[in-house]
Amino acid sequence: MKVFLFSKPFVIVATILFFQFCHTANSQFLESKIDSLLESKYRSTAPGAAFLVAKNGIPIYRKAFGKANLELNVPMRPENVFEIGSMTKQFTAIAILVLVEKGMLDLDDEILKFIPDYPSHGKKITIHHLLTHTSGIKNFTNMKALRDISKKDLTPLELIDFFKNEPMDFNPGEKFKYTNSGYFILGYIIESVSGITYKDYIEKNIFQKIGMESSLYASHSKVIKNRASGYHYRDDYINKMYISLTLPYASGSIMSTVDDLLKWQEALNQNVLVSQNTINKAYTNYTLNDGEYIDYGYGWHLKKINGVLSMEHGGSIFGFKSMGVYIPSEDVYVIGLSNCDCNSPTKITKEIAALVINEIYLNNGNKN
Template identity: 35%
Template sequence: MKLEKRVNDWIEAYERNGYLNGSILVSANREVLVNKSFGMANLEHSVPNKPDTKFRIGSLTKAFTAIAIFQLHEKKKLRITDCIGKYLMNYPNGEKITIYHCLTSTSGIPNYTSFPDFWSTTMRLPSTLENLIDLLKKQPLDFEPGSRFEYSSSGYTLLTAIIEIVSGMPYSDYIREKICIPLGMYNTGCDNGVKVVPNLASGYSFWEQPIHTAYADLSFPLGAYGLYSTTEDLFIWDKALSSSQLLSREHMDKLFTPNLDSYACGWVVANIVNRKCVHHFGDISGFFSDFLRFIDDQVSIIFLSNINVTPVTYLTRQIAKVMFEEPVSLPEPILPIKIKEPKLFSGLYEKENHFNLDISFNQGRLYVTVPKMYGVLYKFKLVPILHNSVKTVLLTEMIHEQITFHHPAGEIQTIEYIDFHGKKHILSRLKQV
């Protein structure tokens, strides 16, 4: 109960400021400790998130694809050491690239989601698995297969095709019939963007308020990042991965063994909070997810969000600190105050040419525009909580960040920006807006 209270106290501190969106499940000793949801699954219709709300899980999908490949290996329908050319006819360098290279992102095939026109054009257009593979065939290798690690969804696209060829089933059917149904994961499946998925949350981004994300066609992500699930289903998945329900112990151990760097087969194996952790995150079209599995400690943390600005990967690590009794700082309650002439704080602020903060004033409110993941800009409302003759302190809405304006001589000299990681940045004013 003491552990449960610590986690719930942490959740309460973040929830009261509106910093949590989505669903969180925390387990210890294979028992659910916390299972809570926050915010809205659909803002247009005021539908709240619930523990059975479905979220697109992005690259958490890769772990399912890896299990499928190993199942087929175990049934002797393929070998993970096979070259992909055995299954994908006329694939360039197909005699050098193995299935295992694709599983461990060591194939040398460039990651198609990193292509220059992907985010602006390709992701919005309907396609097929065959068309995407034809596109990959035209790309030169980034490096000799097996020589180094470079994260790539492209290899998992090829694995999706190999699963379909070897099993004689569409990828979505294989995952449902060979993994999900046997485990009782009835709220997990492949989202093609056409079929209506009951209880599926909508994904959002943020600019002053939640907004729709850019359209992404879901006809081709499939085994790379095309699944949806719930925290409760992923808890079933978590327990299955610690058993022999899906694979023999020998093959499960192989799947979780890193090849190069810390990447295994659809999982990263690394130290988090000074403990061995098997983990992965995913993001797609407004959804941001993270899954931490501290196998030796029998602790798992699953966080699925449908607002992409929620710093899910940071928050899961904070929860891990709470679970293992490491010190954490909790956000103070937002208690707004009024300040005179807030427009005087607006301006462009710079940190040694690294990045700028644009603080603007609109309709009586201050906002900050700041780059986040992948350099994407987001705009947050600023709430003043302290003001005196030497400094003014404001907090951001939506995420736990703080800006302090220092004005000991009556004029703003510098600002101190503390991001959600707790990192301090000192910025100088370039100009007043």
């Protein structure tokens, strides 16, 4: 019987090659599973989406599906620029926290400090209430009269005047109720304190600072390289309805790409914009007056995926939907951007995040 003896260097090299092979096989298996999910949801002949998955800040999946423009038959690419809707709220929240760090604001400041004639009905409505959707201020995007002004370009104060006299839904801090009105007011507060427009503040102090070169405050008239066209579905696909972008404003008027949104998440992780103590405030699960948790911080929903904490937020605006999920314990970020409000990426983005978590646990041998 022959006995084969291998040298120690040979064993080391063979072991390294084996683990590299396993890693490659696992990566290809994960990619194949994500492909299967997305190809079934976003058809090649329909409006599509761009998706990116990153681990430790490095993309491990980055693909696009469907069409960026149906009329010109242009395929979607990962570089395409989308309106991200309410994911804008993350940027507004961090902009507020930057001003707090600079000593220009306090989270306990009342809105009367910035809008003296706001009818608060004797109630103390603070910046904290606005950030956490616990202010009780009615959501202006649910008002029927909005259709009468939807195409008008309004100043922030003119839009605030539109909804400020509506009855409050509840006393500040009593309940959590998602409202765009609170983040709209936060945009005006940013302008009041900084002395420049919300658009200029975000572009100068966030986009330019962290190199988000394809991100901007949305515009209908500006020629935007790689812009994806937005669609609705009404028996067939139609071009998105026009609304003035002065309406979503600080609650939903940002455009971006999957690559830029990874830069955003990395800037937060590396404390480029605010300190760790400050970013922790954005990621805190706040409570109501009675101590009940609301599962929301400042601009982020705080949820769980497969029992693991996730920080997430979606967005919806005429013609577009978006979803971003960050898993801090695994440093995994998943972002999906769609150019039809008929085909939301919310559920599938969470499913992809769950897939990645499962693969990590399997590879580490500690799956529950």
